[in-house]
Amino acid sequence: MRRVGEVVRTAQGLAVVRCPDGEHPRLGTAVVDEDLEEVGRVVDVFGPVERPFLAVSPDDGVSPALLLGRPLYAR
Numbered sequence: 001m002r003r004v005g006e007v008v009r010t011a012q013g014l015a016v017v018r019c020p021d022g023e024h025p026r027l028g029t030a031v032v033d034e035d036l037e038e039v040g041r042v043v044d045v046f047g048p049v050e051r052p053f054l055a056v057s058p059d060d061g062v063s064p065a066l067l068l069g070r071p072l073y074a075r
Contacts (some may be wrong), residue, residue, distance in 0.1 A: 004031060004054060004061050010064040015040065017054040017072055024052055025074040031056050032073050034040075039067060042074075 004025055005017040015033075025031075029042045039062045044055035056072065058064050 001032070001036075001073050001075060004072050006067060006071050007056075007064075007067040008053075009023075010068065011055075012063060013058070015056040015064040015067045015072075017056055017059060019052050019054060022050050022052070024054060028046070028068070030075040032075055033067070033070060036073075039072065 004060055005019040007015045008018045009016045025042050027042055030038050031040050032038050038059060040056040040058040042054050042056045045052050047053040
C-alpha cells in the first residue's frame with residue numbers, strides 16, 4: 001500500500017487529491033483511507049508533472065466532503 005496524497009478539495013462530486021511527488025497510481029486504482037476502507041477509484045490525473053492531482057470518484061455512500069484533509073492510499 002502506498003500513500004497517494006491528501007484530499008485538498010471537492011469538485012463535481014469528485015475528491016481532488018494532491019500527490020506528494022510525480023509518482024501516481026494508474027487510472028482505475030482502488031483508493032482507501034487510513035482505516036483501509038475503500039473510498040473510491042482514480043478516474044483522472046491532471047496538473048503539473050512534478051506534483052499532479054488525482055480525481056477520485058467516491059464509492060456509493062462515501063461523501064467527498066467528509067474526505068477533505070484526509071490522506072488516501074492506493075491499494
